[in-house]
Amino acid sequence: MSKVRKSTVAGIVCGILLIVACVVIANMGNHDKSANPGPAKYIFLFIGDGMGATHVAAAESYLSYLEGERGLEQVSFTKFPVLGMASTYSADKNITCSSAAGTAISCGEKTNNGMLGITPDGDTLTSIALELKEKGYKIGIMSSVPVNHATPAAFYGHNASRHDYYGITKEIPASGYDFFAGSGFLDYAGKDGDRTGSEELLENEGYTVCFGNEEYEEALRNGAERIVLCQEEYKGTEVPSYVTGKESDTTIGSAEMMKKCLDFLGDEKPFFIMYEQGEIDWCAHDNKTMPMIEAVLKLDDAVETALEFYKKHPDETLILVTADHETGGITLGATGTRAEVNLHWEELDSAWIASGHLNTMKEDENRKLNDSAFIGWTTHGHTGGPVPVYAIGAGAERFGGRYDNTDIKGKILGE
Numbered sequence: 100m101s102k103v104r105k106s107t108v109a110g111i112v113c114g115i116l117l118i119v120a121c122v123v124i125a126n127m128g129n130h131d132k133s134a135n136p137g138p139a140k141y142i143f144l145f146i147g148d149g150m151g152a153t154h155v156a157a158a159e160s161y162l163s164y165l166e167g168e169r170g171l172e173q174v175s176f177t178k179f180p181v182l183g184m185a186s187t188y189s190a191d192k193n194i195t196c197s198s199a200a201g202t203a204i205s206c207g208e209k210t211n212n213g214m215l216g217i218t219p220d221g222d223t224l225t226s227i228a229l230e231l232k233e234k235g236y237k238i239g240i241m242s243s244v245p246v247n248h249a250t251p252a253a254f255y256g257h258n259a260s261r262h263d264y265y266g267i268t269k270e271i272p273a274s275g276y277d278f279f280a281g282s283g284f285l286d287y288a289g290k291d292g293d294r295t296g297s298e299e300l301l302e303n304e305g306y307t308v309c310f311g312n313e314e315y316e317e318a319l320r321n322g323a324e325r326i327v328l329c330q331e332e333y334k335g336t337e338v339p340s341y342v343t344g345k346e347s348d349t350t351i352g353s354a355e356m357m358k359k360c361l362d363f364l365g366d367e368k369p370f371f372i373m374y375e376q377g378e379i380d381w382c383a384h385d386n387k388t389m390p391m392i393e394a395v396l397k398l399d400d401a402v403e404t405a406l407e408f409y410k411k412h413p414d415e416t417l418i419l420v421t422a423d424h425e426t427g428g429i430t431l432g433a434t435g436t437r438a439e440v441n442l443h444w445e446e447l448d449s450a451w452i453a454s455g456h457l458n459t460m461k462e463d464e465n466r467k468l469n470d471s472a473f474i475g476w477t478t479h480g481h482t483g484g485p486v487p488v489y490a491i492g493a494g495a496e497r498f499g500g501r502y503d504n505t506d507i508k509g510k511i512l513g514e
């Protein structure tokens with residue numbers, strides 16, 4: 100661009116800014132409430148990591164199969180009255196990763212893949228959770244996967260690398276949020292295992308870290324004010340970065356975890372809860388259809404718990420269910436299927452039962468199973484399409500239509 104054209108553009112931009120400034124000043128006197136309704140009192144933001152519309156459709160098709168039907172069965176959130184679509188690309192790639200998409204949702208700004216809570220230039224961004232905390236909201240940041248994984252971290256962390264797990268854990272206390280939950284910690288004692296353990300690290304900074312129900316009950320009896328609740332089996336140890344499958348006897352399930360968070364936060368003060376279901380993405384990376392569906396249904400269990408709360412406070416509660424991106428490119432129909440072919444859920448289901456609901460199937464065996472059931476997967480990575488946003492409750496109408504994932508923050512805040 101020539102210097103002359105640059106200065107012309109600059110002149111036009113200045114002119115536009117002047118007009119905008121005049122309009123803003125002219126409107127300052129008559130700011131009515133409907134133009135800026137603000138955030139709902141109680142906000143639930145569910146993120147199904149990697150959950151595209153077809154992951155949800157697969158879960159519903161499977162539920163229908165269990166009822167001896169072709170369709171009809173629905174998860175709770177596809178019954179929500181408002182449906183929108185959010186684009187997901189990141190600042191530097193058509194196909195986002197969870198940290199860039201989490202940052203877009205949380206901070207309302209695009210960043211590069213791999214970055215967390217900062218701009219591509221390294222400037223610190225402000226999470227919606229922090230903004231709401233400063234407005235007096237209680238904050239719960241929950242995940243089915245590690246507390247310091249990309250999606251929950253996008254609500255409290257600022258790091259050039261989503262893989263600096265120990266550095267991300269160290270940011271938890273500065274957030275001041277009330278309730279964290281996850282499976283446990285990645286890099287529990289640092290990358291080389293020679294640093295202060297995550298539990299001690301956080302307890303030195305005023306958080307009570309509980310592994311399992313017993314420790315949690317004890318923390319409540321002791322009047323703990325800030326909690327990090329993890330699964331019992333990961334006490335004092337590294338969470339394997341990829342665990343999916345059957346829950347153990349001591350696992351705190353998704354609905355119970357949500358219930359605990361709600362009891363802890365109470366309903367006296369306003370709150371913001373982000374709940375991530377992370378195994379949807381992990382199973383989709385592996386193209387494992389049934390474990391992925393089970394993960395969607397676990398998300399649905401947590402949403403159901405939020406819906407029970409919503410029914411008690413319908414005018415003050417907003418529930419959103421969305422995704423950071425789609426993973427795996429799943430299709431219902433594959434390998435040259437035509438309209439007259441049915442999906443063979445019975446094959447997937449019986450293999451899943453035979454495995455004891457454990458995600459252990461070898462890759463080639465898994466591919467054969469998907470092929471014979473006519474479930475298609477196009478990649479082991481993420482895809483770049485838009486994701487659905489399901490909304491119900493106070494301010495839900497703002498989430499209809501097509502927008503960008505960076506718009507979600509402003510829509511929640513009702514700006």
Ligand SMILES: [Zn+2]
Binds near residue numbers: 149197380381426481
């Ligand atoms: Zn992923």
